[in-house]
Amino acid sequence: MSQTDTRPDRLREEDGGGPGREWVSVVLRLLAAVVVLGGAYVGTALYFADRPPAGMSVEGVDIGSMTRDQAVAHLEQELVPRLQEPLTVTVEAQDEEGSPEELALVPAESGLSYDLDATLEGAVGRSFDPRVLWAHVSGSGRELELVGAVDREALTAAVGALAQEYDAEAVEGEVSITEQGVEVVEAGSGRTLDVPATVEAVAAAWPEQEAVEGSASSVAPALTAEEVERFRGEQVEPALSAPVKVTATRGEDSVTAEVAPREIAEMLSVERSEDQASLSLVLDEEALLARVRQDLGQLERGPRDATVRLEGSEVAVVPARTGFALDEEGLPDAFRQALTAEGEDRTITLELEEIEPAIPTAASEGWTFGTMSRFESVFPTGELNAPRTANLTAGVRNVNGTVVMPGEQFRLSQALGDLSKAGGYVEAPIIQDGRLVMGLGGGLSQVSTVVFNAAWSAGVQLDEHTPHSFYIARYPAGREATLAVPVIDNAWTNDTDNPIVVRSWITGDTIVMELLGERQYDVRTIDGQWRDRTTGERTVDDSPECVPQNPAEGFTVTTVRILSSGGREVGRDEFTTTYQPADEIICTHPDAGY
DSSP states (O other), X not given: OHHHHHHHHHHHHHHHTSHHHHHHXXXXXXXXXXXXXXXXXXXXXXXXXXXXXXXXXXXXXXXXXXXXXXXXXXXXXXXXXXXXXXXXXXXXOOSTTOOOEEEEEOGGGTTEEEOHHXXXXXXXSOOOOHHHHHHHHHTOOEEEOOXXXXXXXXXHHHHHHHHHHHOBOOBOOXXXXXXXXXXXXXXXXXXXXXXXXHHHHHHHHTTTOSEEEOOEEXXXXXXXXXXXXXXXXXXXXXXXXXXEEXXXXXXXXXXXXXXXXXXXXXXXXXXXXXXXXXXXXXXXXXXXXXXXXHHHGGGOBOOBOOEEEEETTEEXXXXXXXXXXXXXXXXXXXXXXXXXXXXXXXXXXXXXXXXXXXXXXXGGGXXXXXXXXXXXXXXXXXXXXXXXHHHHHHXXXXXXXXXXXXXXXXXXXXXXXXXXXXXXXXXXXXXXXXXXXXXXXXXXXXXXXXXXXXXXXXXXXXXXXXXXXXXXXXXXXXXXXXXXXXXXXXXXXXXXXXXXXXXEEEEXXXXXXXEXXXXXXXXXXXXXXXXXXXXXXXXXXXXXXXXXXXXXXXXXXXXXXXEEETTEEEEEEEEEEXXXXXXXXXXOXXXXXX
């Protein structure tokens, strides 16, 4: 029994040392090798996970077997300086030779750069592909494509800066009119860089290309050579081809103004349309009318209203007269048409318009000329007063015969004429600052006083007068007027329906003045009492410029003019005058006096 039990044990022992155990060992060893090799494979893959394969490059820069950070740093060091190398933008030229023009664009200054992360995308990373690992180990060469980056805003600004240098405005031609015709300054084309299109071209080419074709266009001048030739042939040359004649007739008198081409050229200018593309002639209408009137103006005359004039002591009617004026309204248009015509069609006929006077002769039939008023004033004579008398004589002579039509105003400053030595006036005493001094026209205040009183008594409208600063005994108190042209004047208005004629003369030592016309009012004068009397001082003056002066007391007086018609009061004028006292001036210098 025991022998049978132990046999199998021996068999098992013999079996454990046989060929089966050897296979197990082989398998185990193989498994161990696989694990070792697999670990090495995995370790190799993990090692190369962050490294480009050996022999890999970007734009010729070797980055093989470097870590990713090392590769980026190396590429930045090698490639970034290249961003300072200009990119050439070639633009098909707009110049006459037709040769292209090259513009330089510096990438670093134009929003152009490199995207190194995108460039290394796929070149690094974990991979168990034996081919990838083999590339790492074997060092097989591979060139990565460099990926660019574009800042559109910066690139647009940079290309816009190029455009400022490149662009050129078109040179517009100039056209002017001379006696010979048209003088032309030739136009020239401009050019402009198409910034958006050029930006797109640069962005698309970056960074593969170092030269890019930009986009530009030609800018033509608005005024073409064809338009200039049309303008010359259709307008200017016909306009200056021959004279234009303008004729007019009045009665038996016929006059022609011949406007020569040289004169026509001076009247014409060139105007361009709003779009600057077409030309036309512009006629200086005022210059045309002035030129035509140089010859035809002799046919014109103004109308003359019926009026009157003083002939001796009588008033004579001056009949009205019809006037004639050129009918110039259609002349400019007719002249423009003649400029493009030939032969007889370059002759224009102007009509003369009759202009009727505002006051026809028939109006004079109702005029009458009686004595409306008369005023006399005595003046001092003698050798010392000779200059003053000369001024009175000249003033009265000039005022005599003055005609004041209905509604018109008489102004003494105008009636006296030229207040100068050439006009017959000399220096004589005048009142200045309360004292007598020498001045041109001295004494004319007496003429002014005569005028004022003649107008007062005639009942006409009193407009302007100024009393003397101190009272002069030969004048009516409160009814006198001084004169100091142009500061102080004397004026009245003819408010009747009849002309008024001033008649004035000197007889002996008296000025006489009459207003001739038709009186419409009766006049009553109230001269008030003198009040608030004052006296001046006595002064001795030893200067050679001294003019002796008699004393005069000062006072206030109110004077009233009452106008009535048919016994009924219709108007009243009231004037209050205050005279300052006049100092007595005693002159002691031998050269003093008038």
